[in-house]
Amino acid sequence: MKKLWGSRFTQETEKRALSFTSSLSFDKRLYRYDILGSIAHVRMLASCGIISEGDGEVIVAALEEVEKEMFHDQFSYLESDEDIHTAIERGVVEKVGSEIGGKLHTARSRNDQVALDLRMYLKDEQAKIMAFLGELIEVVLSLAHHNLDLLFPGYTHLQRAQPVLLSHHFMAYGEMLRRDYERLEINFEHTDHMPLGSGALAGVSYPVDREMLARELKFSRITRNSMDAVSDRDFALEFLSNASILMVHLSRLAEEMILWSTSEFGFIELSDRYATGSSMMPQKKNPDIWELVRGKVGRVIGNLGSLLVVLKGLPLSYNRDLQEDKELVFDTADTVKEILPLVGDVLRSTKINQDRIAASTSRGFLTATDMADYLVKKGVPFRKAHHIVGKVVLYCSQNSLTFEELGMDIYKQFDRHFDQDIYEVVSLSKSIASKNIVGGTARQQVAYQIEETTRWVEEKKEDLRKLRERCYFV
Incomplete structure (x- = not known):
């Protein structure tokens, strides 16, 4: 199949240049979103009389066949496929011919198509991450509830400072994770803008129905400026930023779990199921899971930094540099989705050494x-x-x-x-009881924090159920 843009050129693209510019190796994962968007686009074209109903039905049937082949790993990709969008269009043309298949791309550019696919993908990924976050917050709530009355040495500068309840300490992470969840909620709305109809940058000259596309593709609104729509990656930046903040919170938790599991602290004991040994020292029980959680924050923050640098000097509107956004977003989403449920499992299995904590609390002049x-x-x-x-x-x-x-x-x-x-x-207990103000460490206040956050989690479950109705493959 000829390139979508090849007629203007008299020479074939050099093989190394073709390989360098190809994004197919990583944007394959967008195939379901691309096909879903293409089906909606074709139906809109037919509804608006831009193509015939018959041609529309033929193209949609071909798209559905291509999707089945890709889903079952039966689709044959070619070296000449620059990206998933090209591969899908080629597959359609091979099935129905260029006279009909060539109409698929009417009133559409790969620029607004790429923006659409990434937005659809990120809506799904953020919903998945929010679900994992909600589950992790429930684990934190359980830890706080089961340790509601356990006195604990609060620290500043890693020095014993004042007595608190261990439940209060855990609920501090509950607050962090709530903010992480709420940031994702906000960015979901920022992502939920439908860009099709923007064309390459100026809009399209066909009488397209963008509102119909938004309804078909479960978007709550359409983009307002075509130049911004094809070049905007703020929603991806915001996701990477939110993920970085979330990972920093998990890294802080990991650092404390690592410290608390040492012989010097001895506040907790890690389950054998989530620890490793040493190849040389038989006595070792290493917190490798927590160390990797702490370590992986670097790659997520790095992804954010990379996209910021990609975007910082780009003139309007679309530039090929934007191809670099996807691997950064994919890697971050995969990393966060892997870590969140694992952190919950490790926390559930961790033993709290109450006697060691009590002994530590009695030292350090905490009052x-x-x-x-x-x-x-x-x-x-x-x-x-x-x-x-x-x-x-x-x-x-x-x-x-x-x-x-x-x-x-x-x-x-x-x-x-x-x-x-x-x-x-x-008295330690009297000290804690005296902090009976909103946000304080008194038992009454911490119990209220737990109850209020429990209600919040239940409300968010319902909100997430409604939000998922605006997603695709969640």
């Missing part, structure tokens, strides 16, 4: 801030109170004492405002 607040409430300026408590901490450290073990006579030497009620203030 020092509560002691300072105690003095402030008795009229001591905060800066002075901060200084006094620092001296108390130093004394206890030098004498291997806890706040609870320090005698009242010693307390009085540091400040006259100390009284017997200080022993309640420095």
Whole structure:
């Protein structure tokens, strides 16, 4: 088959140039979206009288045959197929002849066709990722619920800081993942713009019905500017950005799981099913899954950076540089879809070492801030109170004492405002209970966080069900 654009040329494309410019090796995966879009396009052409109803039916039947062949790996690709769009059109022409098959591309450019396929693909992929995210949030909720009352040393700068509930710590990741989900929801709407009818860049001169195409292809709106429609990849950038943020959140979680599983921390024990050993050291139990989660964030962020660089200097409208978008998007979607359910499985199987956590929580003077607040409430300026408590901490450290073990006579030497009620203030459980404000670590507040997020998950399940109705192969 001659190239779609070959009549203007007098020489054949050099073989290496043809191989270099071909995208077929990776955009094959778009074949179902391309055929679905082509069927809608042909039906629209027939409905508008641009081609005959009979020709339209013949072309649609040929497209459906090509789809079956591709689905069953029975379609023969040729070296001359530049991309999946060319391959499909060739397949149609071979089945019905060029007189009818050649009408498939009427009122359409590969520029708006490519934009359509990528948007359809990303609608599906984002819906799949949102489903995985919802499941992972449920795992986090379960961990928080089952550890609702477990005291835990909260950290800043990787130094013990203040007591919190472990459930509160887990719910921090619940908040991150909720934002990740909501960002994908927003970008789904940005992706849901139908570009067909934009042509190469200026629109088309045929009386096409773009609204019909949008309805047939489950788009909620059509693009407003043909030049922007064929060159816009903001929706892909936004997806890569959202995926990068999500992966950063998973990487932070992975880092904590790696730290917590060390002998030095010992807060958790990884299941043998999700750990590996050493080829040399028999005692090792390595958190390889978490390390790879942490490592793969680099490729996702790299994909975002790559597409930003591709786009940064492009004049309007379409440029072949945009062919580079697909591998970046495909790789990111595949990476995120693989990781999300695996993270959920690893978390479900992880054992929480409550005794080790309790022992760690009892060290580190976690209620020092509560002691300072105690003095402030008795009229001591905060800066002075901060200084006094620092001296108390130093004394206890030098004498291997806890706040609870320090005698009242010693307390009085540091400040006259100390009284017997200080022993309640420095209690870990009392410290946590005192943080009873919205967003705080008090049990009542964390329980509310869990309940509210559980309701949110259930609402999102219904929203996702409706959103999937606007997808294709989910």
